[in-house]
Amino acid sequence: MNCPKCQSDMETVSYTGVPVDRCTSCHGLWFHPEQFKKLKRDDWLAAHIDAGESAPDTLNKMAEVHCPDCGARMKHLTDENQPHILYEQCPQGCGVFFDAGEFKDLAKETFWDKFKSRKILDK
Numbered sequence: 114m115n116c117p118k119c120q121s122d123m124e125t126v127s128y129t130g131v132p133v134d135r136c137t138s139c140h141g142l143w144f145h146p147e148q149f150k151k152l153k154r155d156d157w158l159a160a161h162i163d164a165g166e167s168a169p170d171t172l173n174k175m176a177e178v179h180c181p182d183c184g185a186r187m188k189h190l191t192d193e194n195q196p197h198i199l200y201e202q203c204p205q206g207c208g209v210f211f212d213a214g215e216f217k218d219l220a221k222e223t224f225w226d227k228f229k230s231r232k233i234l235d236k
């Protein structure tokens with residue numbers, strides 16, 4: 114699988130047993146719905162620590178991002194309380210993509226509970 118943003122290889126990393134796809138170059142993270150549902154808050158924080166440097170704006174603000182699984186153009190979503198956080202979701206429900214820096218912000222705030230309760234990955 115290639116990164117939807119920078120086209121580098123994605124590697125599978127494990128956060129306490131939950132496999133997650135991470136870009137070897139920009140460290141963006143791709144979650145499938147079943148991975149995301151298994152992920153617990155501690156795993157999420159571990160992933161955040163591991164995510165590294167923030168992605169440059171050129172990647173963060175990319176207008177057209179395609180799903181690494183099905184190739185559909187992904188929707189840009191944002192959080193009303195943290196509008197600087199942009200993430201991408203496949204319209205077919207394949208998964209969500211976070212840039213490295215976004216992930217750090219998400220982990221810090223109460224976004225986690227909201228994100229989980231919203232069931233954004235349910236079709």
Ligand SMILES: [Zn+2]
Pocket residue numbers: 116117118119120121136137138139140141
């Ligand atoms: Zn990448």
Ligand SMILES: [Zn+2]
Pocket residue numbers: 180181182183184185203204205206207208
């Ligand atoms: Zn897709």
